[in-house]
Amino acid sequence: MSGKLHIGINDVLKAKSRIRQFVHATPVFTSSTFDQRYGRRFYFKAENLQKTGSFKARGALNAVTALLESNRSIPGVVTHSSGNHGQALAWAAQIRGLKCAVVAPNTSPTVKLDAIRGYGADVVICEPTPISRQETCDRVANDKGYHFVPPYDDLDVIAGQGTIAVEFLEQIPQLDAILVPTSGGGMVAGIAVAAKSIKPDIRVFIVEPNGKDVERSLVAGERLWPNPPRVLDTIADGIRLQQLGHVTWPIIQEVVDKQVFTVNNEQIIDGMKFAFERMKLVVEAASGAGVAAAMSERMHNMDASICHVGVILCGGNTDIEHLPWYT
Amino acid sequence: MSGKLHIGINDVLKAKSRIRQFVHATPVFTSSTFDQRYGRRFYFKAENLQKTGSFKARGALNAVTALLESNRSIPGVVTHSSGNHGQALAWAAQIRGLKCAVVAPNTSPTVKLDAIRGYGADVVICEPTPISRQETCDRVANDKGYHFVPPYDDLDVIAGQGTIAVEFLEQIPQLDAILVPTSGGGMVAGIAVAAKSIKPDIRVFIVEPNGKDVERSLVAGERLWPNPPRVLDTIADGIRLQQLGHVTWPIIQEVVDKQVFTVNNEQIIDGMKFAFERMKLVVEAASGAGVAAAMSERMHNMDASICHVGVILCGGNTDIEHLPWYT
Numbered sequence: 001m002s003g004k005l006h007i008g009i010n011d012v013l014k015a016k017s018r019i020r021q022f023v024h025a026t027p028v029f030t031s032s033t034f035d036q037r038y039g040r041r042f043y044f045k046a047e048n049l050q051k052t053g054s055f056k057a058r059g060a061l062n063a064v065t066a067l068l069e070s071n072r073s074i075p076g077v078v079t080h081s082s083g084n085h086g087q088a089l090a091w092a093a094q095i096r097g098l099k100c101a102v103v104a105p106n107t108s109p110t111v112k113l114d115a116i117r118g119y120g121a122d123v124v125i126c127e128p129t130p131i132s133r134q135e136t137c138d139r140v141a142n143d144k145g146y147h148f149v150p151p152y153d154d155l156d157v158i159a160g161q162g163t164i165a166v167e168f169l170e171q172i173p174q175l176d177a178i179l180v181p182t183s184g185g186g187m188v189a190g191i192a193v194a195a196k197s198i199k200p201d202i203r204v205f206i207v208e209p210n211g212k213d214v215e216r217s218l219v220a221g222e223r224l225w226p227n228p229p230r231v232l233d234t235i236a237d238g239i240r241l242q243q244l245g246h247v248t249w250p251i252i253q254e255v256v257d258k259q260v261f262t263v264n265n266e267q268i269i270d271g272m273k274f275a276f277e278r279m280k281l282v283v284e285a286a287s288g289a290g291v292a293a294a295m296s297e298r299m300h301n302m303d304a305s306i307c308h309v310g311v312i313l314c315g316g317n318t319d320i321e322h323l324p325w326y327t
Numbered sequence: 328m329s330g331k332l333h334i335g336i337n338d339v340l341k342a343k344s345r346i347r348q349f350v351h352a353t354p355v356f357t358s359s360t361f362d363q364r365y366g367r368r369f370y371f372k373a374e375n376l377q378k379t380g381s382f383k384a385r386g387a388l389n390a391v392t393a394l395l396e397s398n399r400s401i402p403g404v405v406t407h408s409s410g411n412h413g414q415a416l417a418w419a420a421q422i423r424g425l426k427c428a429v430v431a432p433n434t435s436p437t438v439k440l441d442a443i444r445g446y447g448a449d450v451v452i453c454e455p456t457p458i459s460r461q462e463t464c465d466r467v468a469n470d471k472g473y474h475f476v477p478p479y480d481d482l483d484v485i486a487g488q489g490t491i492a493v494e495f496l497e498q499i500p501q502l503d504a505i506l507v508p509t510s511g512g513g514m515v516a517g518i519a520v521a522a523k524s525i526k527p528d529i530r531v532f533i534v535e536p537n538g539k540d541v542e543r544s545l546v547a548g549e550r551l552w553p554n555p556p557r558v559l560d561t562i563a564d565g566i567r568l569q570q571l572g573h574v575t576w577p578i579i580q581e582v583v584d585k586q587v588f589t590v591n592n593e594q595i596i597d598g599m600k601f602a603f604e605r606m607k608l609v610v611e612a613a614s615g616a617g618v619a620a621a622m623s624e625r626m627h628n629m630d631a632s633i634c635h636v637g638v639i640l641c642g643g644n645t646d647i648e649h650l651p652w653y654t
Binding site for chain 1: 380
């Protein structure tokens with residue numbers, strides 16, 4: 001797999017050894033109520049309890065560390081994200097003693113920008129357009145010599161996210177499948193590469209919001225999304241990209257299941273509420289999407305041989321002053 | 328200590344061996360942000376992640392198990408509580424194969440009664456008065472031969488709650504103090520008995536809502552509360568009894584610190600929000616009181632020798648449809 005895809009289990013294991021000192025081996029939660037209601041054994045991997053509040057800490061720290069290994073004189077890193085990747089990169093840079101700039105649109109909530117600044121990064125404000133974002137990011141990179149660390153389309157980022165699967169299968173070796181909330185696809189690509197290498201029969205499924213329409217592209221084997229890339233109308237702001245990335249796409253085509261779990265806002269809220277009420281975990285809507293997939297008709301109709309199902313609670317960065325069931 | 332107080336570390340260790348197979352060794356959370364802001368090292372014991380959503384599972388299961396050890400032919404157990412103890416006793420009885428009845432006022436939220444029924448217990452509705460509650464409880468006990476398991480005024484319940492301290496000191500041996508949200512006093516009594524036995528210099532502090540006024544009674548060495556017993560006007564419904572119990576009182580007088588942390592609703596909400604936002608944990612208001620005590624002026628002014636402070640996040644059973652910062 002490694003040769004064909006430019007990424008393999010060894011990259012993930014190397015990532016694990018790079019980051020393990022700084023990230024949490026997040027706990028796995030179960031609920032007998034949930035299992036009885038939905039008829040299988042479910043295991044919820046609490047990446048909401050990860051450093052910076054999401055799994056993104058893993059990929060960002062691996063990417064920053066790999067950059068430094070290849071070039072000790074890098075002055076800093078830059079990315080565009082007002083979300084979890086921005087926080088994660090700021091945190092990772094701080095750990096490795098690098099400067100960091102995060103480009104964010106002038107529409108970003110102050111609380112998110114404060115979180116990024118809290119990790120010592122500079123926030124560079126841009127217009128809320130893809131062009132302004134890219135131009136601003138390029139300018140910072142050129143002016144300061146910072147290296148761009150993409151949120152998902154990067155093999156080191158993908159390998160870092162893959163450490164979730166290694167850890168999860170150490171904790172729950174009997175997993176038959178893993179449900180992965182997906183935006184650009186860095187996490188699902190990394191998890192699938194690692195999980196399939198450790199346990200070839202395991203199935204790794206994408207969970208998507210309505211309108212992403214990944215299954216059609218996966219089954220066709222070609223990118224059928226309209227251009228330019230757009231963002232979806234979903235409450236799950238962590239997974240609102242319609243298109244998978246261009247680095248993640250060939251990996252996903254190779255190792256991720258063609259069946260996709262699609263959930264709507266109402267289902268996502270139900271999933272979030274279950275996590276809050278029964279597992280006592282604060283999760284963001286993208287995590288709720290994972291829970292919703294576990295609760296879904298499609299899961300209900302899955303083959304009975306899929307007994308043990310992992311669900312990635314990918315993050316917990318939600319605005320508790322505006323929880324979606326209050327609006 | 329054991330002879331004088333009718334309870335000692337051996338009772339707690341016996342409780343631990345009785346219940347350990349069924350309860351979680353709950354994780355301990357830390358926050359460098361919190362520590363930097365408040366100038367000590369804080370350790371949050373997540374009993375909100377305990378079975379049934381609160382520490383009460385420990386005491387209830389120990390009490391039920393001890394009852395069965397002394398009399399195999401007990402047909403069932405009964406208590407009055409629409410809250411955490413009711414759920415915990417229902418759960419404990421189910422584990423031990425005993426019947427259970429929980430007496431609850433007709434004003435109880437349906438969701439709480441459903442949770443109790445979910446563990447297989449019968450709910451017996453009474454009027455929302457102390458007299459009706461006691462009479463109904465006595466009637467069930469007499470009619471069915473069920474044993475009454477009090478929420479806090481019971482040595483086996485207290486010993487069960489004490490297992491928190493044994494576990495906490497295994498996890499964080501360097502603890503100098505523990506902050507314990509307190510209602511009738513079962514948890515703080517059990518924790519203090521165990522903690523002081525393991526580490527005589529440790530300090531165990533009561534955290535109370537405004538109006539409980541425990542410190543005055545503790546310092547005076549006598550019960551100065553007005554009778555009949557009343558409930559406090561606080562959002563922390565898990566700790567709203569004004570008076571400590573009559574079984575817990577002499578223990579608390581002996582082993583709990585005379586300094587008490589008093590918090591108001593606003594502080595409790597701030598504490599809850601910190602747990603939600605930064606630790607990604609759903610906690611009930613009584614847990615928020617513990618966090619608030621850690622944030623308080625009184626803690627700020629404590630002696631610098633108190634470096635490592637434990638905080639009990641006692642439960643997570645809060646109505647997520649009515650979080651207090653939305654009202």
